[in-house]
Amino acid sequence: MDSSMISMVIEQLLSFQTIIALVIGVVGGIAIGALPGLSTTMAIALLVPITFSMEPVAGLVMLTAIYTSATYGGSIASILLHTPGTPAAAATALDGYQLTLKGKASTAIGVATFSSMVGGFISGIALLFLAPPLAQLSLMFSAPEYLLLAIFGLTIIGSLSSGSMLKGLASGAIGLLIGTIGIDIITGFPRFTFGSMSLESGIALIPALIGLFSLSQVFILIENQVKSGKKVNAKQASGKFFPSKSIIKRITPTVLRSSGLGVIVGIMPGAGGDVGSWVGYNEAKRFSKRKEEFGKGSVEGVAGSESANNAVTGGAIIPMMTLGIPGSSATAVLLGGLMIQGLVPGSELFTTNGHLSYAIIIGFIIANILMGIVGFIGAKYFIKVLDVPQNLIIAIIITICMVGSYAINNSIFDIWVMVFFGIFGYFLRKAGFSTAPIILGMILGPIAERSLGQALVMSQDNFFVYLLSRPISVIFIVLILLTILTPLIMKLIRNRKKEAVS
Amino acid sequence: MKKKSLFFVTVILLVSMLVLAACGSSSDDNAAENFPDKPVTLIVPWSAGGGTDTGARLLQPYLEDELGVSVTVVNKTGAGGWIGWNDLANADPDGYTIGLANSPHIITGYINPTLNRDKDLDDFIGLGMHVVDPDTVSIRPDEDRFTNLDELIEYAQNNEVTVTSTGEGTDEHLVILNLNKEMGTNFVPVHFDGAAESRSSVLGGHVDVLVANLGEILSLYHDGDIEVLGVAAQERSSFMEDVPTLAEQGVEVYQESSRGFLAPAGTDPEVVQILEEALEKAINNEEHIEKMTELGFGVRYETGEDYMSILKDDEQVVIDLKELLGWE
Numbered sequence: 001m002d003s004s005m006i007s008m009v010i011e012q013l014l015s016f017q018t019i020i021a022l023v024i025g026v027v028g029g030i031a032i033g034a035l036p037g038l039s040t041t042m043a044i045a046l047l048v049p050i051t052f053s054m055e056p057v058a059g060l061v062m063l064t065a066i067y068t069s070a071t072y073g074g075s076i077a078s079i080l081l082h083t084p085g086t087p088a089a090a091a092t093a094l095d096g097y098q099l100t101l102k103g104k105a106s107t108a109i110g111v112a113t114f115s116s117m118v119g120g121f122i123s124g125i126a127l128l129f130l131a132p133p134l135a136q137l138s139l140m141f142s143a144p145e146y147l148l149l150a151i152f153g154l155t156i157i158g159s160l161s162s163g164s165m166l167k168g169l170a171s172g173a174i175g176l177l178i179g180t181i182g183i184d185i186i187t188g189f190p191r192f193t194f195g196s197m198s199l200e201s202g203i204a205l206i207p208a209l210i211g212l213f214s215l216s217q218v219f220i221l222i223e224n225q226v227k228s229g230k231k232v233n234a235k236q237a238s239g240k241f242f243p244s245k246s247i248i249k250r251i252t253p254t255v256l257r258s259s260g261l262g263v264i265v266g267i268m269p270g271a272g273g274d275v276g277s278w279v280g281y282n283e284a285k286r287f288s289k290r291k292e293e294f295g296k297g298s299v300e301g302v303a304g305s306e307s308a309n310n311a312v313t314g315g316a317i318i319p320m321m322t323l324g325i326p327g328s329s330a331t332a333v334l335l336g337g338l339m340i341q342g343l344v345p346g347s348e349l350f351t352t353n354g355h356l357s358y359a360i361i362i363g364f365i366i367a368n369i370l371m372g373i374v375g376f377i378g379a380k381y382f383i384k385v386l387d388v389p390q391n392l393i394i395a396i397i398i399t400i401c402m403v404g405s406y407a408i409n410n411s412i413f414d415i416w417v418m419v420f421f422g423i424f425g426y427f428l429r430k431a432g433f434s435t436a437p438i439i440l441g442m443i444l445g446p447i448a449e450r451s452l453g454q455a456l457v458m459s460q461d462n463f464f465v466y467l468l469s470r471p472i473s474v475i476f477i478v479l480i481l482l483t484i485l486t487p488l489i490m491k492l493i494r495n496r497k498k499e500a501v502s
Numbered sequence: 503m504k505k506k507s508l509f510f511v512t513v514i515l516l517v518s519m520l521v522l523a524a525c526g527s528s529s530d531d532n533a534a535e536n537f538p539d540k541p542v543t544l545i546v547p548w549s550a551g552g553g554t555d556t557g558a559r560l561l562q563p564y565l566e567d568e569l570g571v572s573v574t575v576v577n578k579t580g581a582g583g584w585i586g587w588n589d590l591a592n593a594d595p596d597g598y599t600i601g602l603a604n605s606p607h608i609i610t611g612y613i614n615p616t617l618n619r620d621k622d623l624d625d626f627i628g629l630g631m632h633v634v635d636p637d638t639v640s641i642r643p644d645e646d647r648f649t650n651l652d653e654l655i656e657y658a659q660n661n662e663v664t665v666t667s668t669g670e671g672t673d674e675h676l677v678i679l680n681l682n683k684e685m686g687t688n689f690v691p692v693h694f695d696g697a698a699e700s701r702s703s704v705l706g707g708h709v710d711v712l713v714a715n716l717g718e719i720l721s722l723y724h725d726g727d728i729e730v731l732g733v734a735a736q737e738r739s740s741f742m743e744d745v746p747t748l749a750e751q752g753v754e755v756y757q758e759s760s761r762g763f764l765a766p767a768g769t770d771p772e773v774v775q776i777l778e779e780a781l782e783k784a785i786n787n788e789e790h791i792e793k794m795t796e797l798g799f800g801v802r803y804e805t806g807e808d809y810m811s812i813l814k815d816d817e818q819v820v821i822d823l824k825e826l827l828g829w830e
Contacts, residue, residue, distance in 0.1 A: 041549070041550070041551055042549075042550050042551075044551065045549075045550030045551030045555065046550060048551070048556070048559075049559045049560070049562075052793070138702065139702055139705050139706030139707075140706055141702075141706070142702070142703045142706055142708035142709075143692070143703070143708070183581075183582065183617075185669050185670075185693050185695065186670075186693050187670060188614060188616070188669065188670025188671060189616050190616060190617060195618065197580070197581045197584060197585055197588060198580060198581070198585065200580060200581035200582070200584070200585075200617070201579070201580040201581055201582075201585075269698040269699050269702050270695070270699055319702070323701070323702070323705065323721075323722070323727070324701075324721035324722060325698050325701050325702045325705075326698050329551075332551060332552075332696075332698060333550070333551030336551065336556050336797065339796060339797050339798070340793065340796060340797055342796055344720070344721045344724060345721045346721050346722075346724060346725035346727070347725055348724070348725070409549075409577070409578070409579050409580060410576055410577055410578055410579075411578070411579075411580070411585070450693075450695065453693070454692050454693065454694065457664065457690055457691075457692045458664055458692055458708060458709060460662055460664075460690075
């Protein structure tokens with residue numbers, strides 16, 4: 001980037017249209033993200049035609065701002081109402097909502113805002129400076145790596161089941177089984193569809209997620225209210241939104257780690273924010289000095305998933321801009337927005353059209369900072385949700401659940417899916433099962449199964465030799481073995497010590 | 503207290519259901535001479551943001567200008583497009599509900615015997631073709647086992663070669679099966695979830711050959727990241743004039759994926775004619791063609807009747823491959 005290009009980039013960014021687009025993108029994105037069922041991808045898809053008539057930089061800055069802000073917005077409802085606004089925010093609900101119950105909603109929102117902002121910012125920096133090498137790295141991932149990534153992801157279930165390991169694994173297995181419903185991509189055969197066309201594409205993730213997390217939550221709220229009249233209110237949830245120095249000190253390693261992981265997951269075309277947030281959450285727990293707090297209201301847990309899912313956004317844009325290969329479903333739509341402006345992905349984008357591309361990337365970085373500012377200013381209004389009388393909140397959540405489940409595919413069937421999973425989730429939670437492993441199984445099961453089928457064809461009979469001949473696969477295998485074996489070995493050593501002492 | 507909140511929840515549930523039910527049913531009879539006097543619904547059987555959806559939303563304003571009423575794009579996704587097509591076939595044949603079809607997906611959907619579809623092409627009337635996107639065969643530029651189509655075919659006659667596809671019975675899969683049938687090659691399909699994963703798998707050297715629609719590989723072609731060996735069409739594409747067709751090189755394989763507009767069978771012929779004329783003008787609008795070209799979509803208008811006969815030809819191709827697909 002020479003100096004003439006820098007001045008052109010600044011000129012592009014300081015145009016009136018770009019600034020307005022940036023603000024609309026950030027504010028609109030947060031609102032869309034906070035509402036379950038209004039997905040990021042859908043919002044971008046509906047806005048792409050509008051950007052035709054806009055300046056290229058303004059249009060694309062608006063779309064990327066929506067992408068990152070909606071990913072952040074998903075955390076707000078997740079923390080305050082246990083109603084994840086996006087699948088990527090499901091992991092945030094685990095600790096975020098526990099913090100709200102403890103009257104620390106402002107801390108949770110503050111940490112989520114800070115982590116999302118830093119995660120998105122870091123991914124933007126990666127996009128600006130490291131795009132070509134990271135794009136090459138993304139090409140090293142294929143079916144075998146996705147298979148192992150999915151298996152690695154499933155080991156997270158172990159850390160999600162705070163109570164009984166058996167119950168956690170059972171939930172995970174339910175999720176995996178649900179993931180087998182639908183037409184198998186390798187053979188084209190419909191499985192467990194019972195002749196229903198609606199089941200052919202499988203149980204849609206978002207209605208199931210809304211049911212398991214939000215509707216079941218409504219039932220639990222009603223039950224608690226009936227039993228004891230207990231409720232959470234914002235008066236308990238006072239305090240500053242910007243995280244205190246001690247909290248920032250505590251979450252910084254987590255935020256940096258999750259941001260890095262998020263960028264890596266982001267550049268993979270087969271995995272997006274929903275996978276990234278779980279990986280970020282799990283690694284936050286693994287490296288935490290206060291593991292026992294996880295699941296009971298850990299700020300590190302919130303930081304771990306929120307910085308990772310926002311870091312996925314910049315990461316997913318990298319292969320889209322350099323190779324024309326979108327790293328997530330939202331960036332697949334963004335690609336259309338790019339091309340309609342006559343901007344063809346690839347080297348030309350960074351040379352001939354460099355002044356536009358760099359303006360878009362820097363616009364994306366600014367969007368992340370603006371998102372943080374809007375988040376901190378807005379937090380005191382978001383939290384007012386807790387002031388709303390519980391009866392009204394229940395009504396609002398149910399309405400949003402209904403509309404959200406319908407809107408995602410314009411399908412009445414999905415509303416029934418949501419209601420079913422709501423009732424199912426309620427009874428599971430009453431019986432001490434965690435619902436998070438079900439969602440994890442539903443996300444990762446199909447990835448694992450599909451990748452296994454692909455890898456078996458690609459390996460042409462020598463499956464294990466094939467896996468071991470691939471460097472990234474070997475790294476994953478080592479990670480998986482470490483994850484599974486470390487607790488066992490630790491236990492063994494502890495038992496030995498005990499024996500020695502006695 | 504308990505009863506009160508339970509009652510409250512029940513009421514909310516019921517009201518929401520009623521509102522939704524009301525959204526689903528709205529129809530009244532309109533004479534053909536007044537057509538159209540209310541908004542037309544366009545069913546897109548894929549999610550917002552995909553190629554079909556983008557094409558539909560690009561055409562939407564031009565179609566609205568021609569019809570003089572608004573056109574609402576509704577995404578009805580699932581079952582490889584058949585949720586949308588099933589809804590279209592069951593819609594009132596009053597012209598106010600039309601849909602976009604993709605071939606060969608719509609055809610393989612009902613020819614695959616395991617899916618037990620009760621509908622086929624006879625349940626629809628063609629209104630006009632919109633887009634044609636031929637399949638292409640490409641390799642990595644640094645590939646050393648084969649550098650042109652002849653060498654690839656010869657190599658694949660003696661060795662197993664992996665090729666990208668996007669599922670059973672998709673256009674990519676039909677290309678692979680047809681190559682094996684015509685040339686005696688051993689191409690093995692690796693089914694990916696979409697073109698993004700296909701492309702990165704070939705670029706990364708994990709799969710040998712990239713079979714994908716032309717529009718999906720344009721930027722890779724322009725950057726020289728892949729070498730396009732041939733286009734599976736009757737004629738060369740204006741998007742890549744220098745790439746020969748497969749037939750020019752002695753490989754008689756033709757496969758494209760096409761998109762066009764359908765109405766439910768039983769729609770009044772006068773209404774069909776109004777829709778057909780509006781679509782023709784909208785699709786041939788130069789501004790529309792220009793925008794589509796920028797996205798790599800090849801616009802090709804055909805009348806409703808011609809579109810239907812193209813679909814019938816596509817049907818025959820799939821029927822001929824039934825044995826190789828294991829669908830008998």
